[in-house]
Amino acid sequence: MEDPLSYASLSEDNGVNYRRGRTxxxxxxxxxEFKMRFDMTKKxxxxxxxxxxxVVKAEKLPKKKPEGEVEEWSSKSYGRYSSRIVLPDNIEIEKIKAEVRDGVLxxxxxxxxxxxxxLAIDVN
Incomplete structure (x- = not known):
């Protein structure tokens, strides 16, 4: 889940520009507006x-197994995730919203x- 090379920028002129790594x-x-979608839960x-x-960071820890219980496969994925997305100048930072619905951010x-x-400017 961790991808230190995830990096992108949003721009008015070119839309979305991916730099390196997967997105x-x-x-x-x-x-x-720009709208983004991630498969992550709120917690x-x-x-x-x-x-x-x-900056979007997430960490899913593996579920703890009861002592003595042997599990061949883990029931859910786990790991760390971190991305930094360069924002354009033409956005309203104070109005950015994030919400999780049905396991999707x-x-x-x-x-x-x-x-x-x-606006006409008078030349003196």
């Missing part, structure tokens, strides 16, 4: 923004409103 998430870009994941980067990254208003 264990899905990203969709809309007119007003396993932490999300924060640090220096214009969205959804992150919404709203784009900042851009003004297309033309």
């Amino acid at each position: 264990p998430w899905e990203i969709k870009e809309g007119e007003q 396993d994941v932490k999300v924060w923004v640090e220096e214009k980067m969205l 959804y992150i919404t990254i709203p784009k900042a409103k851009t003004s297309s208003r033309v």
Whole structure:
């Protein structure tokens, strides 16, 4: 589950740019926001923004077996995961939302409103 080479950037001009490694998430870009999807549960994941980067970290610990019980296969996967995604300048960091629904982490990254208003500047 751990992939130290996972790295991507979101940009207005080019959409999603993958740098190195695999990307264990899905990203969709809309007119007003970026949407991301990860297969993780709430108790396993932490999300924060640090220096214009969205950081997603998770750790699944193996289930403890009762003493004396022998299990040939583990019932669930476990390991560590960490990704840093470079955020573009045109987003509203304070309005980023993360929620888990049905074992899936959804992150919404709203784009900042851009003004297309033309303002004439007087030349003196």
